[in-house]
Amino acid sequence: MCRGIALVVGSRVRGIRFPKSRLCPLPMSPDERSFRRRVKGRVIVGVRRVAKRVVIQLDSEDAIVFEPRMTGRVLLAAPPEVKHVRAVIDFSEPAPGLLVFWSMRGLSTLHLFSPGQFAHVLGPDRIGPDALVVTEAELRAAFGKSRRAIKPALLDQKAVAGIGNIYASEILHRAKVHPEIPCDRITAGQWRRIHAQTHAVLHAAVAAQGSTLADGGYQTVEGRSGQYQEQIRVYGRTDETCQICGRGRIRRIVQAQRSTFFCPVCQRAVRRKTKQGGRMPFSDMHTDPFSSQPKGP
């Protein structure tokens, strides 16, 4: 998303407007009048992502911070529905254009932060290391002693920033770790896999320009759907046969009010005892004879 709007760097903000709507106002600060006064005439000197926020840095040191959450979008294209447009920046110099902040539900937020406010909300003491670059040691330091289940823990932005609900399930499935295992009972080998798959899943999702599910939620800056949903193995696939082992049926459970999807075969709750030469390791399970069972209607 940020890469898509990077081309506005160097542009001068001519103004920002907040279309009137019967829908709820977006949570935002400061008030519209102050917002307009502080951004008008400023030059955009940078666009970057911090955790799940889009940060548009102005030459005044103020920063426009947008949290899209589930249904928010930043668009350089025409918005899908005008009634959900929350704010529009028009910029000029060198190339004129519009930057549209769109949000179907009122869950997104829009703020203009001074450096002090920014640090208070997005400083390193408020959010953890970014998931795209977190090291295995940082991952273990953030979670290793926690008694929480690993899946809701992965969503804790103060521990590690950037993992959302879809990707938490996908990471654990690929890492072959059960979502309900308490962090303090996760082995070194499991941490190594969780770390590797955190990077693999998130980098692949970025490369595929995100996930656009059946609800049509996320779209790129140009208004196109993402492609990562084609690589999703467990999220939303309740009762489907696992693509990896060909045997387990994907289960949906609820943890911390959020859906979790996993394969009970690939992601066993307890590591099996290896008595008498050991059982089949996970990586061999796709050789199971049940792998050709038909998928339910």
Next chain:
DNA sequence: CATATGTCCTGAGAGC
């Protein structure tokens, strides 16, 4: 302090 739960919002889809 560490976890857990409640809240915000709208549209899609199910069920009747």
Next chain:
DNA sequence: TGCTCTCAGGACATAT
């Protein structure tokens, strides 16, 4: 067909 009900999820506030 048209209504009501449920569900989806990030971050934060509040509760345990």
